[in-house]
Amino acid sequence: MVSIRDVAKAxxxxxxxxxxxxxxxxPVSPDRTERVLRAVQELDYVSNGVAAxxxxxxxxxxxxxxSDIANPFxxxxxRGLEDEAVRHGYQVLIASSDFDSEREAQxxxxxxxxxxxxxxxxxxxxxGEGVARLIRxxxxxxxxxxxxxxLGEIPLVRTDSLSAAREAVRYLIDLxxxxxxxxxxxAGMPTAAQRLAGFREACATAGLVVRPKCVREGFLGTQGxxxxxxEVLDLPVxxxxxxxxxxxxxxxxxEAVRERDxxxxxxxxxxxxxxxxxxxxxxxxxxxxxxxxxDIGAEAGKLLFARIDGAETAGTxxxxxxxxxxxxxxxxxxx
Amino acid sequence: MVSIRDVAKAxxxxxxxxxxxxxxxxPVSPDRTERVLRAVQELDYVSNGVAAxxxxxxxxxxxxxxSDIANPFxxxxxRGLEDEAVRHGYQVLIASSDFDSEREAQxxxxxxxxxxxxxxxxxxxxxGEGVARLIRxxxxxxxxxxxxxxLGEIPLVRTDSLSAAREAVRYLIDLxxxxxxxxxxxAGMPTAAQRLAGFREACATAGLVVRPKCVREGFLGTQGxxxxxxEVLDLPVxxxxxxxxxxxxxxxxxEAVRERDxxxxxxxxxxxxxxxxxxxxxxxxxxxxxxxxxDIGAEAGKLLFARIDGAETAGTxxxxxxxxxxxxxxxxxxx
DNA sequence: CTGAAAGCGCTTACAG
DNA sequence: CTGAAAGCGCTTACAG
Numbered sequence: 001m002v003s004i005r006d007v008a009k010a011x012x013x014x015x016x017x018x019x020x021x022x023x024x025x026x027p028v029s030p031d032r033t034e035r036v037l038r039a040v041q042e043l044d045y046v047s048n049g050v051a052a053x054x055x056x057x058x059x060x061x062x063x064x065x066x067s068d069i070a071n072p073f074x075x076x077x078x079r080g081l082e083d084e085a086v087r088h089g090y091q092v093l094i095a096s097s098d099f100d101s102e103r104e105a106q107x108x109x110x111x112x113x114x115x116x117x118x119x120x121x122x123x124x125x126x127x128g129e130g131v132a133r134l135i136r137x138x139x140x141x142x143x144x145x146x147x148x149x150x151l152g153e154i155p156l157v158r159t160d161s162l163s164a165a166r167e168a169v170r171y172l173i174d175l176x177x178x179x180x181x182x183x184x185x186x187a188g189m190p191t192a193a194q195r196l197a198g199f200r201e202a203c204a205t206a207g208l209v210v211r212p213k214c215v216r217e218g219f220l221g222t223q224g225x226x227x228x229x230x231e232v233l234d235l236p237v238x239x240x241x242x243x244x245x246x247x248x249x250x251x252x253x254x255e256a257v258r259e260r261d262x263x264x265x266x267x268x269x270x271x272x273x274x275x276x277x278x279x280x281x282x283x284x285x286x287x288x289x290x291x292x293x294x295d296i297g298a299e300a301g302k303l304l305f306a307r308i309d310g311a312e313t314a315g316t317x318x319x320x321x322x323x324x325x326x327x328x329x330x331x332x333x334x335x
Numbered sequence: 336m337v338s339i340r341d342v343a344k345a346x347x348x349x350x351x352x353x354x355x356x357x358x359x360x361x362p363v364s365p366d367r368t369e370r371v372l373r374a375v376q377e378l379d380y381v382s383n384g385v386a387a388x389x390x391x392x393x394x395x396x397x398x399x400x401x402s403d404i405a406n407p408f409x410x411x412x413x414r415g416l417e418d419e420a421v422r423h424g425y426q427v428l429i430a431s432s433d434f435d436s437e438r439e440a441q442x443x444x445x446x447x448x449x450x451x452x453x454x455x456x457x458x459x460x461x462x463g464e465g466v467a468r469l470i471r472x473x474x475x476x477x478x479x480x481x482x483x484x485x486l487g488e489i490p491l492v493r494t495d496s497l498s499a500a501r502e503a504v505r506y507l508i509d510l511x512x513x514x515x516x517x518x519x520x521x522a523g524m525p526t527a528a529q530r531l532a533g534f535r536e537a538c539a540t541a542g543l544v545v546r547p548k549c550v551r552e553g554f555l556g557t558q559g560x561x562x563x564x565x566e567v568l569d570l571p572v573x574x575x576x577x578x579x580x581x582x583x584x585x586x587x588x589x590e591a592v593r594e595r596d597x598x599x600x601x602x603x604x605x606x607x608x609x610x611x612x613x614x615x616x617x618x619x620x621x622x623x624x625x626x627x628x629x630d631i632g633a634e635a636g637k638l639l640f641a642r643i644d645g646a647e648t649a650g651t652x653x654x655x656x657x658x659x660x661x662x663x664x665x666x667x668x669x670x
Numbered sequence: 671c672t673g674a675a676a677g678c679g680c681t682t683a684c685a686g
Numbered sequence: 687c688t689g690a691a692a693g694c695g696c697t698t699a700c701a702g
Contacts, residue, residue: 001449001472003679014689019681026682029687046472049448050394051679054385055694061428069429070414075405082404082431086438091445093396094404094429096417103421110426113384114336137336137381222612254616277557278611281589283618338695349673354697361698364671386695390678 002043010039022047062304063116064094065107065123067220071248073274073293074122077144080297081120088305090117097123099220105130112137118304120144120297140307142300146190155307155316157299159291161191161273164322165198165243168271168289171324172241173206176332177269181214181239183228183249192217192245195273199243214239218249225252233260233268240333244272247279250286265331275325284328292320337378345374357382397639398451399429400442400458402555406583408609408628409457412479415632416455423640425452432458434555440465447472453639455479455632475642477635481525490642490651492634494626496526496608499657500533500578503606503624506659507576508541511667512604516549516574518563518584527552527580530608534578549574553584560587568595568603575668579607582614585621600666610660619663627655 008015013032020026021036028036039045053059062085066074082092093116097104104123108130111119118140121131131151134141143156172180182199185192196215203210216231218224225248232242233256244250250272262268264284275290299318307313343350348367355361356371363371374380388394397420401409417427428451432439439458443465446454453475456466466486469476478491507515517534520527531550538545551566553559560583567577568591579585585607597603599619610625634653642648 001679004681005679015680016682016689016691017687020688023681027687032688044468044471046444046447046449046468048389048679049445049450050385050389051694052448052681053450053694054383054389054696055679055681057681057694059385068414069404069417070407070410072405072407075410078429079403079405079431079433083433091428091430091442093426094413095426096414098414098418107426109381110384112381113387114381115384115388133379133381136379251612251616258616276613277586278613278617281586281593281618282613282616336695339697340695350696351673351675351698352671355672358697362671367672383695386678387697388678389680390695390697392678392697 001048002045004045004047006043007036007039007045010043011035058117059115060090061116062090062092062301063107063111063119064092065097065104065111065119065121066094067097067099067123069094069096072276073247073291076293077122077297077300080294080299081301082297084298084301084305088301108134112139114139118142118308120300120304140304140313142303142307142313144296144300149190153314155303155313155318157296157303157318157320158191159296159320159322161194162198162201164289164324165195165273166202167198168273168287168324169199169202169243170206171287171326172243172269172271172330173202173208175241175269175330177239177241178208178333179214179237179239179241180208180210181232181242182216183225183232183242183244183253184215184217185245185249186219187217195243195245211239218245218252220248222248222252222255225249226255227252229253229256230259233257233262238262238268240267241269241271241330244270247272247274247276247288250274250288254282264329266334269330269333271330275323279325280327282329286329287327288325290323290325292322295320336383337380339380339382341378342371342374342380345378346370393452394450395425396451397425397427397636398442398446398454399427400432400439400446400454400456401429402432402434402458404429404431407611408582408626411628412457412632412635415629415634416636417632419633419636419640423636443469447474449474453477453643455635455639475639475648477638477642477648479631479635484525488649490638490648490653492631492638492653492655493526494631494655494657496529497533497536499624499659500530500608501537502533503608503622503659504534504537504578505541506622506661507578507604507606507665508537508543510576510604510665512574512576513543513668514549514572514574514576515543515545516551516567516577518560518567518577518579518588519550519552520580520584521554522552530578530580546574553580553587555583557583557587557590560584561590562587564588564591565594568592568597573597573603575602576604576606576665579605582607582609582611582623585609585623589617599664601669604665604668606665610658614660615662617664621664622662623660625658625660627657630655 216228218228279286551563553563614621
């Protein structure tokens with residue numbers, strides 16, 4: 001590989017001069033500038049980014065840990081973060097844990113090795129030691145969507161899950177439903193707890209009793225939504241409306257619904273957290289809570305760069321608004 | 336930051352010994368091993384990954400260039416690639432060009448700086464100089480899904496777009512359609528050309544004439560599909576069946592269809608390349624060609640690692656099978 | 671099994 | 687404006 005020394009030799013200058021020409025900033029005489037440029041051209045020189053990172057002390061990389069990049073919400077967050085990164089001359093290193101906490105730990109360990117300048121976390125498990133080390137090592141970190149309870153000082157960008165859930169469920173109640181169910185998320189996940197709390201609050205406020213068996217915890221993935229919905233639908237008495245933790249679980253739930261020939265919304269009303277391009281075209285169109293995923297990602301990026309630039313961001317909690325899309329998957333109860 | 340020298344000092348050994356303990360491989364006496372481990376613990380030492388990359392001459396990173404990670408096909412490819420990467424102790428650096436060729440060039444330039452050990456390309460434009468430089472610099476590269484015409488020697492992982500398209504269109508013809516349209520992809524994209532060719536071949540074989548105005552080129556993104564479908568539907572005489580270049584365009588097409596109260600499949604039959612979780616639930620369920628996106632990504636990873644391990648991969652062309660899902664969006668023509 | 675030392679390929683005060 | 691040189695923090699022959 002041709003190195004900066006080869007270029008310097010060919011141009012008859014020092015490596016310092018080559019670096020100055022290539023990186024700009026410091027002035028270099030036109031004469032030498034041209035000689036360097038020509039040598040670069042002739043030798044087809046490309047600088048070594050790793051070496052540059054080492055001496056500069058920064059990599060120009062933002063780390064993003066996600067559970068599954070194929071989740072549409074996650075992908076949009078990634079896009080928002082990436083666009084913000086590009087604006088600052090950065091790139092994003094996305095790692096999917098696939099809900100595997102060991103893989104998550106490996107990714108965090110790798111981030112802690114300063115392979116990235118800052119980290120955004122949109123991960124599933126409570127994480128634990130991995131994040132703590134990241135922070136002890138002084139790597140700017142931001143949580144996206146949710147944050148483990150014991151890390152309150154780390155900034156967070158999110159929506160208000162609790163009130164959005166409460167509002168959606170109140171919508172169902174206003175329609176006349178009195179027997180509601182929920183396909184919930186994993187118990188350890190803060191947003192799962194919040195959405196469930198919103199669900200319960202709305203029911204409690206309306207004086208409704210929630211039957212324990214109507215609340216099923218679905219592990220993430222469509223399969224989890226399918227299983228949970230099967231359990232709900234196979235109850236001796238079905239609830240007349242179900243609230244789903246997110247769009248992935250909702251898709252699984254739809255499979256269960258179809259399999260049992262349950263009609264939506266005649267037999268069952270359905271509302272879900274997280275929207276999708278195709279929800280308006282589903283039979284029937286799915287009523288959903290939209291989160292501004294792209295903006296969440298962008299906001300996380302802004303926080304990270306503010307921190308990189310020396311700003312104090314501890315304790316920041318950015319809350320972005322949700323939108324409720326009323327479509328065709330809800331109706332008044334049939335009984 | 337605590338460095339390997341601090342650890343060496345604290346443990347009373349050389350930095351070489353610390354490295355040996357931490358990286359394994361070379362044997363170290365139990366006594367020193369323990370001292371090192373204790374020092375690491377006490378100092379909360381985390382090695383610097385960038386420095387390690389520089390001296391090892393490898394970063395443990397695979398670069399993946401995509402147009403849009405939010406495209407479900409792309410996301411699945413990324414997952415397949417990533418899982419393969421993890422199997423080899425690697426991570427994936429995903430960069431979205433967002434269909435911007437300047438951004439694409441920047442990403443390729445960054446990859447060429449050896450910030451990654453190998454590269455998988457799933458990008459939109461013909462690319463040009465960026466890829467050429469990558470290859471001149473000896474960075475193992477693989478194309479995914481499509482490859483610019485002049486880079487035939489670089490390995491490629493793909494499906495057979497032409498015959499899959501032909502088969503899907505023949506299905507429409509067998510249903511009795513004689514006036515077909517297509518929402519095509521950007522003219523410069525090889526897969527767009529191939530799917531269009533498949534469409535034309537099927538029509539020609541059946542002796543059908545394709546009206547030029549029934550073939551619209553949609554720029555990528557749902558908006559492009561919407562516009563293209565609008566043009567088709569606003570023709571004085573509508574075709575009775577339309578074949579869509581991919582799922583994203585199909586979603587835009589559905590918007591146009593809905594807006595005009597066209598009924599699928601009664602007024603119009605629709606088939607699209609690329610499947611989606613939700614297509615079975617759309618009204619009506621969308622008939623689609625599924626590509627094994629995850630496997631495509633995994634296969635690309637295998638090729639890259641084979642090449643990293645010294646194997647010769649030039650000229651490789653891996654073709655994976657598609658699956659045709661007949662659902663409810665096609666019927667015999669109504670007229 | 672171990673350490674001194676060179677080397678990876680840049681960047682950047684420092685002195686001129 | 688310019689170059690010699692130190693330094694970024696590891697890894698790895700080399701000699702013992």
